[in-house]
Amino acid sequence: MVEATASLTLEELALFNELLASKFGLHFPEHKLEILESRLQPRLFANRLHRFMDYYLLLQYDLKRELDPLTRAITNNESYFFRETSQFEALDNHLLDELSQGGRAGKLRFLSAGCSSGEEPYTLNIFLRGFPAALGKDTLRIDGIDIDNQRLEMAELAVYRPTSLRVLNQQQCSRYFASRSGAGGAGFELRPAFRRGVRFSRGNILDPASYPSSEPYDAVFCRNVLIYFSETGLKAAIENFARAVRIGGLLFLGHSESIIGLTKAFQAERFGQCIAYRRKDS
Amino acid sequence: MSGAPQPFETTWQECIELLDRLPSMPVEERLDAIERLIRNPSPGVRSRSLRMGAAAIPDERLKEYLRADADDVLRNAGLEMLKMRGNRGFSLTLLLLKDDDPDVVLQAVIVLTHLRDPRALEPLRSVLHHPDPNVVQEAIVAIGQIGDARAIPDLLGFLEADSWLQMAAVQALGNLRSPVAVPHLKGLLTDFMAGPLAAEALARIGGLNAFKALAQHWLRFRNEVDNETTLGLLAHLLEGLANAPQAPDGLVVALDELLDNDQENIRVAVARCLLALETGTHDAEALNQVASSHREAAILPACIHHRSDLIPHLLAQSGLQRAWGFLLVARFPKATPASAVVAALQHSPTPDQLGPILRALSKVRAPEVGSALLGFYLRLPEEQRTSVHPLIKVHRRALLDRLAADDDIDPPTRVVLSALLGGSSGDVETSLLELGAQDRVRALHELLELEGVMRGLPWLRWLEEAPETYGAVAAEFASRAGLRDLAPNFREMLKQETRPFLIRTLGELGDRESVPLLIELLEPETPFEPLVLESLGRVGGPEARSALRAATSSGRPQRERMAYRALARCATEEDDEIFRDATDHSDWYVRLSCAEVLGRFSRPENLAALAQLAADPVPIVAQRALSFLEA
Ligand SMILES: C[S@@+](CC[C@H](N)C(=O)[O-])C[C@H]1O[C@@H](n2cnc3c(N)ncnc32)[C@H](O)[C@@H]1O
Numbered sequence: 001m002v003e004a005t006a007s008l009t010l011e012e013l014a015l016f017n018e019l020l021a022s023k024f025g026l027h028f029p030e031h032k033l034e035i036l037e038s039r040l041q042p043r044l045f046a047n048r049l050h051r052f053m054d055y056y057l058l059l060q061y062d063l064k065r066e067l068d069p070l071t072r073a074i075t076n077n078e079s080y081f082f083r084e085t086s087q088f089e090a091l092d093n094h095l096l097d098e099l100s101q102g103g104r105a106g107k108l109r110f111l112s113a114g115c116s117s118g119e120e121p122y123t124l125n126i127f128l129r130g131f132p133a134a135l136g137k138d139t140l141r142i143d144g145i146d147i148d149n150q151r152l153e154m155a156e157l158a159v160y161r162p163t164s165l166r167v168l169n170q171q172q173c174s175r176y177f178a179s180r181s182g183a184g185g186a187g188f189e190l191r192p193a194f195r196r197g198v199r200f201s202r203g204n205i206l207d208p209a210s211y212p213s214s215e216p217y218d219a220v221f222c223r224n225v226l227i228y229f230s231e232t233g234l235k236a237a238i239e240n241f242a243r244a245v246r247i248g249g250l251l252f253l254g255h256s257e258s259i260i261g262l263t264k265a266f267q268a269e270r271f272g273q274c275i276a277y278r279r280k281d282s
Numbered sequence: 283m284s285g286a287p288q289p290f291e292t293t294w295q296e297c298i299e300l301l302d303r304l305p306s307m308p309v310e311e312r313l314d315a316i317e318r319l320i321r322n323p324s325p326g327v328r329s330r331s332l333r334m335g336a337a338a339i340p341d342e343r344l345k346e347y348l349r350a351d352a353d354d355v356l357r358n359a360g361l362e363m364l365k366m367r368g369n370r371g372f373s374l375t376l377l378l379l380k381d382d383d384p385d386v387v388l389q390a391v392i393v394l395t396h397l398r399d400p401r402a403l404e405p406l407r408s409v410l411h412h413p414d415p416n417v418v419q420e421a422i423v424a425i426g427q428i429g430d431a432r433a434i435p436d437l438l439g440f441l442e443a444d445s446w447l448q449m450a451a452v453q454a455l456g457n458l459r460s461p462v463a464v465p466h467l468k469g470l471l472t473d474f475m476a477g478p479l480a481a482e483a484l485a486r487i488g489g490l491n492a493f494k495a496l497a498q499h500w501l502r503f504r505n506e507v508d509n510e511t512t513l514g515l516l517a518h519l520l521e522g523l524a525n526a527p528q529a530p531d532g533l534v535v536a537l538d539e540l541l542d543n544d545q546e547n548i549r550v551a552v553a554r555c556l557l558a559l560e561t562g563t564h565d566a567e568a569l570n571q572v573a574s575s576h577r578e579a580a581i582l583p584a585c586i587h588h589r590s591d592l593i594p595h596l597l598a599q600s601g602l603q604r605a606w607g608f609l610l611v612a613r614f615p616k617a618t619p620a621s622a623v624v625a626a627l628q629h630s631p632t633p634d635q636l637g638p639i640l641r642a643l644s645k646v647r648a649p650e651v652g653s654a655l656l657g658f659y660l661r662l663p664e665e666q667r668t669s670v671h672p673l674i675k676v677h678r679r680a681l682l683d684r685l686a687a688d689d690d691i692d693p694p695t696r697v698v699l700s701a702l703l704g705g706s707s708g709d710v711e712t713s714l715l716e717l718g719a720q721d722r723v724r725a726l727h728e729l730l731e732l733e734g735v736m737r738g739l740p741w742l743r744w745l746e747e748a749p750e751t752y753g754a755v756a757a758e759f760a761s762r763a764g765l766r767d768l769a770p771n772f773r774e775m776l777k778q779e780t781r782p783f784l785i786r787t788l789g790e791l792g793d794r795e796s797v798p799l800l801i802e803l804l805e806p807e808t809p810f811e812p813l814v815l816e817s818l819g820r821v822g823g824p825e826a827r828s829a830l831r832a833a834t835s836s837g838r839p840q841r842e843r844m845a846y847r848a849l850a851r852c853a854t855e856e857d858d859e860i861f862r863d864a865t866d867h868s869d870w871y872v873r874l875s876c877a878e879v880l881g882r883f884s885r886p887e888n889l890a891a892l893a894q895l896a897a898d899p900v901p902i903v904a905q906r907a908l909s910f911l912e913a
Pocket of ligand 1: 113117146203204222
């Protein structure tokens with residue numbers, strides 16, 4: 001007979017971790033067992049299953065159908081405009097100048113890996129459009145990738161709830177957004193000028209073939225994503241970024257994330273308030 | 283004892299064999315072997331040999347280990363063994379406190395810290411006068427860990443001592459958590475070395491006076507101190523108070539100024555302070571800040587634990603903040619305006635919010651909330667509705683009224699609600715039978731928990747008349763209630779079409795007769811293979827076991843792993859050889875199954891294999907094996 005509600009055992013945790021690490025690089029340590037449990041529970045409900053093991057088995061034979069909802073359930077998509085702006089500010093002071101000189105003439109290309117609903121690449125765009133060094137570029141392109149299709153759709157739509165704008169002041173809000181009222185409550189639509197040059201596609205950090213372009217980027221932003229990664233996932237991600245960034249280009253991580261000591265391809269450098277990793281000549 | 287450290291040259295295999303032979307060796311030889319084994323790099327081997335050492339090595343020999351100046355490995359091993367002895371080692375450790383060798387005394391203090399036995403407090407106090415400052419420092423730390431307020435006067439003396447002892451004393455005072463120490467620590471806040479530790483100690487002690495001391499210090503020196511740390515400690519102190527205190531003059535203004543600081547950690551700490559101080563200024567902004575760093579919907583941030591006044595605001599937000607609003611409602615149901623809850627229930631919940639909503643609604647019993655619950659329930663996706671069932675009973679009265687008044691509710695939902703609201707079995711059955719087949723199935727899915735009512739229904743007839751329609755729900759109920767009578771029908775259905783729920787249910791019913799059918803599904807390859815193997819494992823019996831044994835050597839990794847797992851579930855002693863042979867399988871999950879089975883059948887050869895698994899590089903495998911060995 002079957003129990004009505006299940007709990008996730010350590011063995012199941014290890015199995016899910018194995019699967020999540022190989023598909024997405026993600027890892028839930030033991031102290032986050034309950035978090036994974038609560039994230040997966042709705043998927044058990046939806047498939048009318050009672051045990052986590054049954055859900056694991058289902059993933060073995062029906063991953064294709066279940067991949068999207070699973071992705072949505074386990075990823076943390078928290079993001080907002082103007083998050084940790086010190087890195088964007090650092091770009092303004094000398095960095096951008098230097099980046100434009102080192103790369104391909106007339107072009108500046110950025111990748112936002114794990115872009116969620118677009119807040120990060122759009123913020124980058126807002127900043128860049130205000131910087132003199134970026135203005136002279138013929139091509140200013142920002143690619144956003146994420147594994148969560150639903151988030152990407154929201155990014156394309158570029159209509160946000162107030163929580164996404166929580167650290168903006170009144171003036172910034174009206175400068176960058178047009179307010180709209182819709183069925184789901186108040187919404188703020190990013191003005192077209194700040195959407196120009198930003199593109200979104202489904203991409204998995206672990207799978208370089210899924211990156212939108214094979215031409216190297218001047219800088220990669222991957223912030224607040226790798227904290228959820230397993231050790232092997234983290235190493236694979238760094239390797240992929242090392243290939244995606246040109247020599248001399250930069251990698252920006254979230255403020256609590258560090259790859260110091262993990263790779264020879266990047267060298268940490270301090271710029272004002274923030275640390276960035278420079279792609280070394282190998 | 284071998285004296286000087288020996289190079290380690292025993293192979294891993296030899297170690298395992300040695301470990302197994304230990305119990306039957308002569309004493310002296312056994313001790314020598316243990317001394318060799320504790321140098322093994324494999325954590326599993328080391329931990330087993332330490333454990334054996336803790337049990338077998340005589341006190342005198344152990345003392346020698348602790349004195350082994352030139353051999354750190356041996357000394358640490360001695361320490362570990364003494365710790366492992368737990369309270370059996372207590373008296374020996376106390377004796378060691380009086381040893382002439384300061385190093386041995388030091389080790390003894392460390393062991394006592396680990397044992398946390400309050401009987402050690404008095405002996406430790408006497409060590410505070412030991413001539414060796416390292417010993418004194420360690421004793422101060424130990425007293426902080428196991429002492430109580432009685433030890434404070436001893437420690438205060440060290441606040442004037444040299445800086446290492448001073449810092450140890452500050453930390454110990456923090457650990458003792460006694461408010462008596464607050465004025466003394468306050469005096470140290472401006473000290474260059476001890477100041478930051480004193481601030482931390484105050485935060486650990488907690489209470490109003492500690493808060494005031496730190497707040498005043500911060501106000502005076504806020505341009506010099508590390509704001510991120512100090513504000514974090516201040517927030518921690520405030521969150522620990524039972525009531526919001528009166529803020530010292532100027533504090534709120536100074537905090538407000540930092541709410542838009544460049545550094546996120548400072549903004550968040552300030553926001554926590556302002557919320558916990560209940561100043562009411564900038565609440566919305568502060569909540570946004572806290573929401574940006576605290577990501578779990580199911581855990582209420584400590585800074586708003588008492589803020590029942592925020593309920594209406596939070597409920598009107600989205601995402602995390604609305605979830606917190608509901609958590610506050612659950613804490614303060616009486617302080618909750620029912621209208622705010624009703625309005626918040628108009629939105630479809632995110633999966634994160636569902637838990638907090640359920641908690642809140644089990645506490646708020648106002649009739650208007652009960653009737654809003656109906657709308658909320660109706661908007662939920664069908665598969666989530668069962669999670670609301672417990673609330674339906676709580677709000678029974680209001681729901682009955684709504685049900686009577688509301689004509690828009692569709693028939694299957696009406697049947698479900700009436701049943702959940704206590705309709706008699708007869709009525710429920712009749713109304714279920716009046717529904718059309720599709721509607722009936724919908725209702726049945728939601729009513730499976732009413733086992734009494736469900737058992738009386740004509741499942742067999744339904745399955746015979748319309749297996750396609752009733753198969754899934756009947757299978758779910760059969761699994762739940764152990765209805766084996768339905769197994770033949772499920773078998774018939776499985777012969778027609780391979781459906782996962784049938785495979786699963788036959789396994790759960792332990793239906794031996796379905797074994798040939800399941801085995802047939804394995805050849806040719808089926809995508810449902812893992813499920814089939816799992817079900818074979820649940821059913822068990824000679825035929826299933828033999829198929830599973832064959833699958834363990836199929837050469838296909840995924841099949842092998844699931845086959846081992848399934849076989850582990852139903853294995854008998856006849857199967858343990860397969861698992862003994864697989865202890866060095868490349869798949870950790872196979873090795874985990876090995877640990878499971880070998881632990882179940884404790885013959886000597888299995889124990890040797892388990893010992894090997896106890897040294898497995900994958901922690902869950904090693905732990906499982908160790909737990910069996912220890913048992
Ligand atoms: C917490 S959000 C961070 C968003 C944004 N970078 C920021 O800092 O605000 C993390 C995002 O990473 C995405 N993600 C996680 N694993 C990923 C992977 N392997 N490849 C691409 N995106 C991934 C998640 O779907 C989620 O949207």
